[in-house]
Amino acid sequence: MGGPGAIVTTIFAGLLIISIILLVLRNKWGLILGITDGVFMIFQPILVHIILARPDQNGVWWYPIFPWIQAILIIYFSFLVLRNENKYSDSQKPMSWFAFKIMTIIMSIRKKFRNIEEEISLAGINAGDYILDFGCGFGLNTLPAAQKVKKQGKVFALDISPQAIEVVKDKARKNELENIETILSDCNTKLEDKSIDIVYLHNTLPIVRDKENVLTEIHRVLKIGGRLSYMSRAISRSYGEDTIGDEKLKKLLVSNNKFKLSKEKNRHLIFNKIG
Secondary structure (H helix, E strand, O other): OOHHHHHHHHHHHHHHHHHHHHHHOOOHHHHHHHHHHHHHHHHHHHHHHHHOOOOOOOOOOOOOHHHHHHHHHHHHHHHHHHHHOOOOOOOOOOOOHHHHHHHHHHHHHHHOOOOHHHHHHOOOOOOOOEEEEEOOOOOOOHHHHHHHHOOOOEEEEEEOOHHHHHHHHHHHHHOOOOOEEEEEOOOOOOOOOOOEEEEEEEOOHHHOOOHHHHHHHHHHHEEEEEEEEEEOOHHHHHHOOOOOOHHHHHHHHHHOOOEEEEEEEOOEEEEEEOO
16 A cells, blocks of 8 residues: 555655754754755655656646645745744854855855856955955855965955854965965954955845944954945845845945945945045
């Protein structure tokens, strides 16, 4: 009566229940089980009902739709928990181990479709520049920027995640880049006033809780005429909360006469500090 289809479905239905319980408890294993269960539920009907040509006991040809709907729902629910996992604390927290690994995979894929060279160059990077990569992640901007500023320049890579900092340190060692200095912090850079030529704030601000403090700190460390390079793509906006749109950011920075918008290209904004 049962057969392979019923056995596989029962197993993953059980895993689904366990993963939902763990998700409610905000346990990272709930995320792992939930996404794994969802992925396997996508392939289960393909394997059992299509490749093995085993129809369900009622002979309904559209039976695979139900596991697929279940898969989509559990993956979506897992993503919602992943996105909102830091909403239950008043303080900024680094991504969990699991969230960081997922984001690393996503950004590694996205890197293939991005022109990093163009992104870091839009603000006018030069040899000898001092740069702050605010929310450096695993160094997509940090390493090419360090190569651009050469030995006479320097890149400060700031991130709240110890895992991100270790990744950047490891990449700097492997690439023999000695002009990269990491900063483990959520906001306070401990850099001198007016000491930075360019700040990269790429795919970070939506994730930050205290946006005002971050923008104040960036203004403090930038030289007069220094550039703030800002961009926020869909992934960071979907993961973050209290998202600030491009238009709102323009008004916020320009209205207080501290910055002026000097360039705009494909939602990539360059601001110059004027006061």
